[in-house]
Each structure stands twice: as C-alpha cells, then as structure tokens.
Amino acid sequence: MHFTPEHEMFRSTLRDFVENEIDPNADAWERQRMFPAHELFPKLAKLGVFGLEYDPELGGMGADHSYTVIYGEEMGRCAAGGVGMACSVQSDMATPALARFGSTELKQKFLSPAIRGEMVAAIAVTEPDAGSDVAGLRTRAVRDGDEWVINGTKLYITNGVQGDWLCLLARTSDEGGYRGMSQIIVPTSTPGLGVSRKLEKLGQWSSDTAELSLVDVRVPLSNTIGEIGRGFQQQMSQFQNERLIASYMATGRMVLAIEKTAHYLRDREVFGRPLIDNQYLQFRLAELVADVDLLKHYNYACADAVMDDRNALEITKMATIAKLKAGRLARDVADTCIQFHGGVGYMEETWTSRYFRDSRLLSIGGGADEVMLRIIAGLEGWGKL
Numbered sequence: 001m002h003f004t005p006e007h008e009m010f011r012s013t014l015r016d017f018v019e020n021e022i023d024p025n026a027d028a029w030e031r032q033r034m035f036p037a038h039e040l041f042p043k044l045a046k047l048g049v050f051g052l053e054y055d056p057e058l059g060g061m062g063a064d065h066s067y068t069v070i071y072g073e074e075m076g077r078c079a080a081g082g083v084g085m086a087c088s089v090q091s092d093m094a095t096p097a098l099a100r101f102g103s104t105e106l107k108q109k110f111l112s113p114a115i116r117g118e119m120v121a122a123i124a125v126t127e128p129d130a131g132s133d134v135a136g137l138r139t140r141a142v143r144d145g146d147e148w149v150i151n152g153t154k155l156y157i158t159n160g161v162q163g164d165w166l167c168l169l170a171r172t173s174d175e176g177g178y179r180g181m182s183q184i185i186v187p188t189s190t191p192g193l194g195v196s197r198k199l200e201k202l203g204q205w206s207s208d209t210a211e212l213s214l215v216d217v218r219v220p221l222s223n224t225i226g227e228i229g230r231g232f233q234q235q236m237s238q239f240q241n242e243r244l245i246a247s248y249m250a251t252g253r254m255v256l257a258i259e260k261t262a263h264y265l266r267d268r269e270v271f272g273r274p275l276i277d278n279q280y281l282q283f284r285l286a287e288l289v290a291d292v293d294l295l296k297h298y299n300y301a302c303a304d305a306v307m308d309d310r311n312a313l314e315i316t317k318m319a320t321i322a323k324l325k326a327g328r329l330a331r332d333v334a335d336t337c338i339q340f341h342g343g344v345g346y347m348e349e350t351w352t353s354r355y356f357r358d359s360r361l362l363s364i365g366g367g368a369d370e371v372m373l374r375i376i377a378g379l380e381g382w383g384k385l
C-alpha cells in the first residue's frame with residue numbers, strides 16, 4: 001500500500017471534519033441515544049465518503065480501495081463509536097451490493113441519494129431466530145404480479161429508526177438453505193413497515209438500533225438487487241466490505257487510544273514519578289503498539305488484495321481474519337486503556353469508559369468471532385463453510 005500526497009490530503013480533511021463537526025457533538029448525541037443522520041450525512045457526503053469507490057456517473061468518486069482504508073481509519077477516531085459505525089453502514093454495509101449488482105434505475109433511485117447523504121440506508125439481515133446462521137432467516141417475500149409482499153421481523157438494525165431504505169434479505173422461494181433468498185430494497189415509508197422497538201444497548205449509544213416489523217409490505221419486483229434467488233451469495237460478498245471497514249475503523253481507533261493513554265501516563269504522577277516511567281506500563285503499551293501495527297499492515301495487505309482483484313475466497317479469508325483479530329485486539333486495547341487510567345478511567349466523563357463499551361461490539365456484530373473462526377476452518381478444509 002502506497003499513500004500519495006493526495007491520500008494524505010484526504011486523510012487530513014477527514015480528520016478535521018471528525019474533530020470539528022463530529023467530536024464536539026459526541027457527548028450530546030450519546031446522551032440523546034441518536035445522532036442526526038439527516039443533518040450530518042449531507043455534510044459528510046461532500047467529502048465523497050459515501051461513494052468513494054462508486055461510479056462517478058452516479059455521484060461516486062471512482063477512487064480505488066486505498067481511499068476506503070483511510071476513510072475507515074479516520075472515522076474510527078470519532079469520539080463516539082456509534083457515529084463512525086452508522087456512517088460505515090451507509091458506505092460499506094448497505095450499499096455495496098446495490099452498487100455491484102443493482103440495475104441502473106435502482107441505483108439512480110437509491111444509491112445516488114445515499115451517496116449525496118440525502119437518504120440514510122440500513123442493512124436488514126438479522127432476525128430474532130437468525131443471526132450467525134443467516135440461512136435460517138424467515139422473513140418471506142412472496143411474488144404477487146409485479147410486486148413482492150413481505151412479512152417478517154428484522155432485529156438489531158443499525159440506522160433502522162432514522163433510515164430511508166433497507167437493503168433487506170428475505171426468502172423468496174422454498175428451496176431452503178443458502179438458496180432461494182433475494183436482496184430487496186425496501187423504503188421505510190412503505191405501509192406495513194414499522195419500528196416496533198428502538199433498542200437500548202451496552203455501547204454505541206449515538207447510533208440507533210431498531211427492531212423492525214414487516215406486515216404485508218409491498219414493493220415492486222424491480223426493487224430486487226441483482227438476481228432473484230442469489231441474495232445469500234450477494235450478501236456474503238457484501239459482508240466482506242463490512243468486515244474490512246470494521247477492521248480499518250478499529251485500527252484507527254486503537255492507534256488513537258494508545259496515544260491518548262501514553263499521554264495520560266506521562267502527565268499522571270504516582271509514587272512521586274510519572275506513571276510512564278514504570279517499565280511494565282511502557283512494555284504493555286509497546287506490546288499493543290506492535291499488535292496494532294501488525295493489524296494495520298494486514299489491513300493494507302487486504303486492501304491490496306481487493307485492488308488486485310484477487311480471487312473471492314482469498315479476499316474472504318483475509319477479511320475474516322482481519323475482522324476476527326480486530327475484534328479481539330480492540331477489547332484488549334480498551335481494557336488496558338481503562339486499567340492504566342485507574343479510577344478516572346472508569347468514570348463516564350473519561351473517554352475510556354465509552355471506548356470500553358463501544359469496542360465490545362466488534363466481536364459480535366457483522367459475524368461473531370466464532371463465526372469468523374468457522375469460516376477460516378471451513379476455508380482450510382477442516383469444517384463446513
């Protein structure tokens with residue numbers, strides 16, 4: 001991965017935006033349990049972040065994946081993890097399949113406004129009885145003339161309260177297993193679709209999370225993304241974007257958290273000398289610096305694989321490893337930061353407590369650690385994929 005002065009300019013523009021437009025509002029948005037996506041997204045969209053790799057004819061930047069790495073690392077630095085996560089849902093979790101497989105009309109209607117930040121997108125896969133096992137989902141779309149009639153429940157949907165459309169995965173035939181599912185764009189204003197619960201969470205407070213109910217929701221058949229019946233496969237491909245951006249963001253956040261903790265240790269005197277003078281603390285942080293650096297460069301290797309258009313299984317394995325390691329390392333970093341701050345680290349007024357809560361999600365969302373291990377074992381040929 002080689003970063004040019006253009007990359008560095010993009011990085012510095014994003015860093016300014018995060019520090020000046022997001023971070024000063026983070027505490028209020030956390031208290032309100034929601035950030036105003038319809039206010040923030042159009043401003044952020046002006047930096048091109050919701051269409052970095054998308055077609056310029058649709059409003060995208062037509063850039064390569066290296067810019068997505070920088071975007072992820074910088075958004076990871078947001079003082080409230082929920083804002084970065086919600087943005088990444090818009091850019092890398094709910095829209096890649098539409099950009100890759102959608103018809104031109106569908107992209108003009110839903111992708112272009114999302115790129116401009118005028119529409120907020122959500123990805124609706126998980127259900128009460130189907131999370132890790134996506135093939136177990138029960139939401140059903142039945143064909144009626146040139147419409148789908150959709151019934152079901154979706155759970156833990158990020159941006160589900162304030163979103164304008166869902167990239168929804170539903171069963172569209174009785175084939176069972178990995179077959180017979182389709183991805184369908186469902187505008188949230190469609191009659192029959194409602195937020196049954198706005199969910200309270202351990203962390204990521206500024207991002208809204210919803211349980212959604214769909215009762216006889218009618219959308220045109222032409223809202224199907226790509227091929228009818230190929231939804232599961234298309235979603236698996238979309239998951240690679242999700243897992244990569246999650247790892248890029250986590251890495252950006254870890255670098256910042258270690259820097260801030262080292263700074264605190266320099267300022268805080270205990271037993272008559274700065275805490276940083278304790279070799280144990282230095283070494284523990286140094287160990288984390290080494291681990292984060294390894295992950296950062298693994299992320300860059302993943303990005304190179306994407307840009308080289310290497311085969312799908314190789315990219316799947318790399319994205320899975322990155323997400324697994326990022327989730328585990330983020331927990332270690334967050335725990336160490338809180339520990340080295342002592343009592344003040346446990347206080348809500350200190351950034352460490354929010355980071356500790358927020359970082360816990362990465363080992364669960366977008367596929368739990370154990371699901372990542374299952375995929376890696378399957379790709380090694382030891383178990384079922």
Ligand SMILES: Cc1cc2nc3c(=O)[nH]c(=O)nc-3n(C[C@H](O)[C@H](O)[C@H](O)COP(=O)(O)OP(=O)(O)OC[C@H]3O[C@@H](n4cnc5c(N)ncnc54)[C@H](O)[C@@H]3O)c2cc1C
Pocket residue numbers: 089122123124125126128130131132133155156157158159201204209361364365366367368369370371374
């Ligand atoms: C804050 C938040 C935001 C989210 N946002 C979205 C969203 O926007 N859209 C969306 O569709 N989903 C979203 N999710 C859902 C998330 O992807 C799922 O929670 C996750 O995939 C796990 O599914 P589950 O909760 O049903 O856990 P389950 O499938 O019930 O699994 C429970 C646990 O069992 C273990 N496990 C599972 N399978 C195996 C196995 N094969 N072997 C060994 N152990 C296993 C893991 O430890 C796992 O955590 C979100 C979740 C959270 C918490």
